[in-house]
Amino acid sequence: MLPLAPEETVTPDPPAPPPTGQRHRAARGALLDPGQLLAAVPEALRKLHPRVMVRNPVMFVVEVGSTLTTVSALVQPSVFAWLISGWLWLTVVFANLAEAVAERRGKAQAESLRKARTGTTARRLRRWRIGLERFEEERVPAEHLQLYDFVVVEAGETVPGDGDVVEGIAAVDESAITGESAPVVREAGGDRCAVTGGTRVLSDRIVVRITSKPGLTFLDRMIALVEGAERKKTPNEIALNILLASLTIVFILSVVTLQPFAIYAGAEQTTPVLVALLVALSPTTIGALLSAIGIAGMDRLVQRNVVAMSGRAVEAAGDVDTLLLDKTGTITFGNRQAVRFLPAPGAGELELVEAAQLSSLADETPEGRSIVLLAERYGLRERPPGELGALEFVPFSAQTRMSGVDLEQPGAWRIELRKGAASAISVWVYERGGLVAGEVLEAADVIAANGGTPLLVAVHDEYGARVLGIVQLKDVVKDGIRERFAELRRMGIRTVMVTGDNPRTAQAIAREAGVDDFLAEATPEDKLALIRREQEGGKLVAMTGDGTNDAPALAQADVGVAMNTGTSAAKEAGNMVDLDSNPTKLIEIVQIGKQLLITRGALTTFSIANDVAKYFAIIPAMFGRAYPGLRDFNVMALHSPTSAITSAIIFNALIIVGLIPLALRGVRYRPSSAADLLARNLWVFGLGGLVLPFVGIKLIDLVVRFLV
Numbered sequence: 129m130l131p132l133a134p135e136e137t138v139t140p141d142p143p144a145p146p147p148t149g150q151r152h153r154a155a156r157g158a159l160l161d162p163g164q165l166l167a168a169v170p171e172a173l174r175k176l177h178p179r180v181m182v183r184n185p186v187m188f189v190v191e192v193g194s195t196l197t198t199v200s201a202l203v204q205p206s207v208f209a210w211l212i213s214g215w216l217w218l219t220v221v222f223a224n225l226a227e228a229v230a231e232r233r234g235k236a237q238a239e240s241l242r243k244a245r246t247g248t249t250a251r252r253l254r255r256w257r258i259g260l261e262r263f264e265e266e267r268v269p270a271e272h273l274q275l276y277d278f279v280v281v282e283a284g285e286t287v288p289g290d291g292d293v294v295e296g297i298a299a300v301d302e303s304a305i306t307g308e309s310a311p312v313v314r315e316a317g318g319d320r321c322a323v324t325g326g327t328r329v330l331s332d333r334i335v336v337r338i339t340s341k342p343g344l345t346f347l348d349r350m351i352a353l354v355e356g357a358e359r360k361k362t363p364n365e366i367a368l369n370i371l372l373a374s375l376t377i378v379f380i381l382s383v384v385t386l387q388p389f390a391i392y393a394g395a396e397q398t399t400p401v402l403v404a405l406l407v408a409l410s411p412t413t414i415g416a417l418l419s420a421i422g423i424a425g426m427d428r429l430v431q432r433n434v435v436a437m438s439g440r441a442v443e444a445a446g447d448v449d450t451l452l453l454d455k456t457g458t459i460t461f462g463n464r465q466a467v468r469f470l471p472a473p474g475a476g477e478l479e480l481v482e483a484a485q486l487s488s489l490a491d492e493t494p495e496g497r498s499i500v501l502l503a504e505r506y507g508l509r510e511r512p513p514g515e516l517g518a519l520e521f522v523p524f525s526a527q528t529r530m531s532g533v534d535l536e537q538p539g540a541w542r543i544e545l546r547k548g549a550a551s552a553i554s555v556w557v558y559e560r561g562g563l564v565a566g567e568v569l570e571a572a573d574v575i576a577a578n579g580g581t582p583l584l585v586a587v588h589d590e591y592g593a594r595v596l597g598i599v600q601l602k603d604v605v606k607d608g609i610r611e612r613f614a615e616l617r618r619m620g621i622r623t624v625m626v627t628g629d630n631p632r633t634a635q636a637i638a639r640e641a642g643v644d645d646f647l648a649e650a651t652p653e654d655k656l657a658l659i660r661r662e663q664e665g666g667k668l669v670a671m672t673g674d675g676t677n678d679a680p681a682l683a684q685a686d687v688g689v690a691m692n693t694g695t696s697a698a699k700e701a702g703n704m705v706d707l708d709s710n711p712t713k714l715i716e717i718v719q720i721g722k723q724l725l726i727t728r729g730a731l732t733t734f735s736i737a738n739d740v741a742k743y744f745a746i747i748p749a750m751f752g753r754a755y756p757g758l759r760d761f762n763v764m765a766l767h768s769p770t771s772a773i774t775s776a777i778i779f780n781a782l783i784i785v786g787l788i789p790l791a792l793r794g795v796r797y798r799p800s801s802a803a804d805l806l807a808r809n810l811w812v813f814g815l816g817g818l819v820l821p822f823v824g825i826k827l828i829d830l831v832v833r834f835l836v
């Protein structure tokens with residue numbers, strides 16, 4: 129037993145940071161603010177360090193080119209050389225700016241999370257003398273808490289670390305972490321026992337057992353994540369980077385080998401011209417925005433209160449083929465309520481109600497609680513346990529699909545009561561020498577076929593084993609869930625509803641909700657097997673879960689979203705945590721992942737199309753004099769060779785800044801199949817990428833012609 133009222137009175141902690149519910153909104157509004165761009169300039173300049181730049185091969189080449197051009201401008205000064213050199217440096221700075229702006233929001237968020245962490249003092253409990261059940265409080269800085277320490281948290285105080293409530297119940301303000309200002313209830317025992325360090329207790333007093341090691345709390349990990357300290361390139365990003373780097377190498381080779389031909393043709397080119405050609409041809413737009421796109425994708429998840437442990441998980445979410453969704457709580461509202469008692473032939477109604485009530489006394493599931501409530505309407509009150517002899521409760525488990533109680537007056541009588549799934553109870557009764565009447569099973573089937581869940585109530589006593597009747601549980605399919613599944617289908621994603629419920633109920637709900645497939649009477653092992661099967665067929669699988677028995681499946685899934693209220697085992701196993709603990713969030717996560725992939729694809733298409741167009745501006749300008757035939761290609765009718773090249777480079781730099789908002793916000797898209805999206809992207813971003821430079825470079829040329 130744990131300690132009770134402490135003797136000393138303790139002054140509460142310094143006031144916790146103000147609820148940061150506004151945080152997300154404020155950050156979102158600031159996304160496209162030019163002030164944000166300006167504020168990120170110092171960071172963008174710091175990133176010019178070659179050690180940082182080299183991580184981005186395309187932009188590193190531009191930086192080297194800028195240096196060469198600057199040297200050449202110093203040796204052979206001209207307005208043209210200085211213009212090119214200046215704009216090349218700007219190109220690099222703009223690329224860094226994209227990344228810096230993307231990181232800023234995470235940094236701001238990390239800052240506000242840090243405030244929730246610092247300065248918290250813990251009221252740690254210390255056993256006063258070995259063997260005595262007396263405890264003493266001591267105050268220690270939160271960072272010094274060890275695994276398995278016990279701490280007291282009272283109204284007005286900040287929870288000093290992650291842990292499970294072992295005593296008491298409290299309203300907790302989790303806004304510092306979730307941004308959600310409505311308080312939540314956390315209580316000892318059951319599924320809602322987890323509290324997170326940095327949240328604030330609003331009422332009452334709880335004792336918490338710490339479950340995180342110092343420096344490894346959820347808050348610490350979240351700070352590291354949003355700050356990007358742990359950001360590693362994802363396999364897709366690495367692959368794209370290799371592709372971009374190879375393209376750049378090809379262009380370097382072609383530009384370098386161009387010079388001998390140029391000299392032969394009597395059109396020797398200067399360093400600024402060669403570098404400009406290289407930069408114009410290289411995929412600088414996507415090279416500049418790639419990392420910002422990834423950071424922004426993670427950030428969009430954080431805005432929706434989802435913490436992804438890796439960028440890879442976000443990408444996987446965008447590629448998911450199969451979505452596993454729980455029935456109860458995800459597709460339906462999940463508070464399955466008892467609505468009716470149906471006595472079996474030969475059994476009395478009150479007999480059934482009483483058996484159902486007794487078997488639910490210790491059943492903390494929503495189903496169990498609702499049975500006790502419904503029984504009260506029959507005038508049955510909970511009785512003091514002594515009256516019933518010795519009680520032994522049998523808790524509900526997803527494996528047994530039943531729960532109940534054994535009552536015993538040793539030496540006198542013994543009664544076993546069970547309630548549960550029809551199949552499970554039938555077996556239980558049969559094993560004890562009884563048989564379930566056909567009428568009962570028929571009635572159960574009718575309930576199931578209408579989407580309800582029948583629970584059979586059975587007794588085993590001196591007269592043998594028999595079924596007393598049925599409790600009908602009702603659950604309602606969430607509004608709008610059908611439309612969401614239709615959306616997912618348009619994206620080519622298969623939805624599978626997984627439930628411990630019987631196949632009839634499952635089928636009825638599956639049809640009503642419009643999922644593609646369902647798995648009924650599923651145990652956690654079945655879930656794991658289903659994921660493996662899908663993966664063997666080359667599919668990427670996403671799922672949500674909260675229980676400890678979901679942990680293996682969460683670990684196996686390509687995208688495993690753990691609920692924040694769930695057990696620590698589930699949170700460790702998954703690769704994302706939903707702070708709102710809303711299982712339907714999985715659908716949004718998939719959409720965010722898709723948007724990330726689509727944005728990256730669209731901007732890559734745009735970037736490469738763009739470079740093709742620049743080719744037409746620069747090549748005729750370079751060789752127009754040596755090969756008059758090329759002048760026919762000078763479709764843009766630019767003022768002069770130098771003006772053409774300068775305009776192309778200015779356009780190349782400006783397009784990066786122009787696309788930063790799109791990279792951060794993500795390309796807007798409507799759910800549709802991959803093929804449709806590809807076609808649309810080719811049209812919009814491919815064609816747009818081809819045409820835009822012609823217009824842009826021409827316009828810039830109209831100004832630049834007066835300079836060079």
Ligand SMILES: Nc1ncnc2c1ncn2[C@@H]1O[C@H](COP(=O)(O)OP(=O)(O)OP(=O)(O)O)[C@@H](O)[C@H]1O
Nearest residue numbers: 454455456493524526529530531548549627628629
């Ligand atoms: N508290 C309970 N006591 C006895 N039997 C129960 C209880 N709760 C559920 N059952 C029975 O066990 C079956 C399995 O329940 P379980 O919670 O594993 O799955 P579910 O809630 O139906 O589906 P999901 O996997 O979507 O949560 C239910 O269909 C019901 O017949």
Ligand SMILES: [K+]
Nearest residue numbers: 407408410412
């Ligand atoms: K380019």
Ligand SMILES: [Mg+2]
Nearest residue numbers: 456457526628
């Ligand atoms: Mg359940």
